Amino acid sequence: MKLDRRDFIKLSCATVGALAVGSTAKAQLFPGGFPNPFRPPPGKWFTGEVTTSYSYCEMCFWKCGMKVSVEGGKVRKVDGYLENPKSRGMLCPRGQAAPATTYDPDRLKRPLIRVEGSQRGEGRYREASWDEAFDYITEKMFAIRDEYGTESVAFMGHGTGDEWFASYLPGAWGSPNAAKPSVSLCTAPRETASVYTFGRGIAGHEQIDWDETDYIVLIGHHIGEDTHNTQLQQFAQALTRGAKLVVVDPRFSVAAAKAKDWLPIKPATDTALLLAWINVLIEEGIYDAEYVEKYTLGFEQLAEHAAQYTPEWAEAITEIPADTIRRIAREMAAHAPRAVLPVGRHVVWYGHDDSHRMRALYFVNILLGNYGMPGGYYLCDAPIVEKFPAPELPLAPAAGGCGGGPVEIGDSPFRPSVDRGKFFGTATSVQEFIEPMITGEPYPVKGLFAYGVNIFHSIPMVERTKEALRHLDLYVAIDILPMEHVMWADVILPECTFLERHDDLNLVAHKTPFIQARFPAVEPMYDSKPAWWIARELGIKLGLGEYFPWENIEEYLDRRLSSIGSSLEAMAEQGTIVRRGRPYIADWERLNRNPFDTPSGQLEFYSERFAEAGLDPLPVFIDPMEGPAGYYRLLYGRSPVHTFARTHNNAVLMEMDSENSVWLNTREAERLGVSHREYVYLENQDGVVEGPVRANVTERIRQDCVYITHGYGHKAPLMKLANGRGASDTHLQTRYDLDPYSGGAGLRNNWVRIVPGAPDPQHKSIAQLVRERSQA
């Protein structure tokens, strides 16, 4: 009989054979019948040696610095540390729960190739070596290149590794069709508006001078629900210090509960309110005239333009009394420049209106004289660390980023991205890839990489996306967990979790700019690999090795750090290097430097660039899209313990918040006969149904809208904790409106009706599901 001697375990004869060892081992090898020596003694969570290493968190993209403690080859605990300006010694629940993702039994484990002849979405795969997977991918990419051009392979990425898959590799390969959902499905309007107002991007870490401000106006900004650790700490400290808070929101949010004024604005009318505040500040002469005179351009045009936007005009649109509008404006002015309207992060709300709203918000701040002043917006730039010496990429990355403005592509031998001409900005829009995959216009997109993007839970019009995937010649998914879309891929590449890998340096634009590093705390589990490795190996296979001249990540990082007189070894000892910032205009003026990189060198109320492009040079209010009768505008937001749709299979976090609910005004619920906590369905204007989802009958929301938290409603049985809980806002977003300035997709243009009488899905508790894991 031939049974091959497996060779993955080897025997060291030197230590084998003593009966005493066998006798001892027998006792140890009986986990069911003998005391387990590895059970921790009471009061102590470890028995072996504990080692620690530095990292920065990837559970959301705030990226707090953390220390990782390992014992027995397993990550046991993570903590913030005081020296890191983001964590400041603390982590949020998501950070604390990071080990539960590393040890999630549902993780992707090894490269898989879809079985030949099976359909995308059918889910039939075979294992492959990394080499075999790369060979498969490169063969397809070369075929696409030869028939359609390099531009016909598109790339999407989200997370630290997206620099490799949405910027570097596409730049080396030659595709401008590279994008991040964190741009056009999140921040695009604020970045475009910021660049063309301040001459600076907002940057990932919103630069609000919380420690110095006395008066805060949050407009659709859900602090306490979108838990950005540092921001939350500083916000709480500001309120403790006595700062006053006004919240403008159709919903009585967590932040609203802390506010002195809650202004329940009619959805989609925020721009009207901001224009009215501009009107009051100017008409009443309570803006910071000296600041405006010194630092701005176009005030006269703005004053003339804003004269029409009276509080009475705004009251009719926003349903906020004119007197309240005036009172808040006067209070802001009284506290200026230590009064601030913080910029939010997810700002793609209504599309056509979004950049106008962001510009108007910035204008109010400028009129308060707070940009670059204590208590307002501080100025920040990322620390400079040189790139690893490598040839210039053939194509400048076009994906933009959460924290950066769009990149001007300039002259290029490559065709422009498929969305060019649809909007003013130059960062590629992720949702605009989809239609060309189906229609082939303006040219075919036949290949797609999705790195860390759950495309069925981020890009609107999910059925269109599925249809697009069916048209591709190549679909590659790189991820940690088997999200729904992953099982549609031709090739699945498993990435290791951030606790198992190095990553590129994180250069943070902050009041005190800093550099933080990530070190692997443990070896990657299974056959998973880090993004940098996957990108480099694939790049080499594609003949792009010259752009990846480093041998390994340690060499890459050490070389970069040497440019600032540091080293990888030194970073391993300190984790974070903090620089001195220049947060205020005065810091720049002392150096005779101008922080405003606009064409005029001034803060620009009036944009010649927009005017030249045929766009409104000043913000205007545009009537919002209206929904059908009997439907509610669908609003969405965040759970404080979840990130997008990424963390819903994490046992620790799901234990805290395991399903979403739909907020429905009490009077509407009475009219519909819906009771609190009853399960209902949501049906949108196009007949798409989601749920069952619990009704949260509450006075905390207006009657013309409903609200759910994003990221629930997974349809992935393999993700055992996430599957089937709650409703997906993305699946209900079957239409969007494109912002003509930034290319952002306004997602709040969808309406739903409540369908009572859904069955109780009888979900098991998360604790029960976890307990079942251990029931032999």
Added chain:
Amino acid sequence: MTTPAPQTPVERDAEVLDLLLQLVAGTLRSPGEALRDDLASGALHRAFDAVAEALDLDAPTLETPTWTTLEAAYVDLFITSASGIAAPPYVGYAIDGELMGPSAQLLGAAFGDYGIELQDAWSDLPDHVAAVAEGGTLLVRSDQPEAAWTLTEGYLAPWFDRFATAIETKDVSGFYGPVTKFLQAAIKEVTREARS
């Protein structure tokens, strides 16, 4: 002159245990060339027959799926599946309900005590059911049948008890279902005999 000690049941059954553990290791690791050869030559079927005869069990009736079907079934059952895998192939998970938990760590330490260590080429967790079975065969062959027996009863048996039925239910290949149900029964029988 000393009289040799009589063989214990464990020692008597070591040969069967060795073959049984080879079958676990050979069939429940990722399907590769060795399994393909063993299937093609009939060696695998003969090995199942031999174990069945020794333990007075019915040999499994194995279908002969295409290689593609077998590979896809393995992924679907043990690695990644759109509908959820049937069985994480880790013995510590079956015991503790978590990966790299106390049992997996105990197992690793025990293998270390016996001088058994993972080779670099192995790209899965140390307590993969096939790896543990492989370790058991090494114990048998290094005159540690007692240790192999406790390894089988303490670690492999719970995994089969936990997952064999789920594998049988989900398997579409006609191979892994019968294999795991047979191996479950065989392990139960061989450990019962040894205990007696």
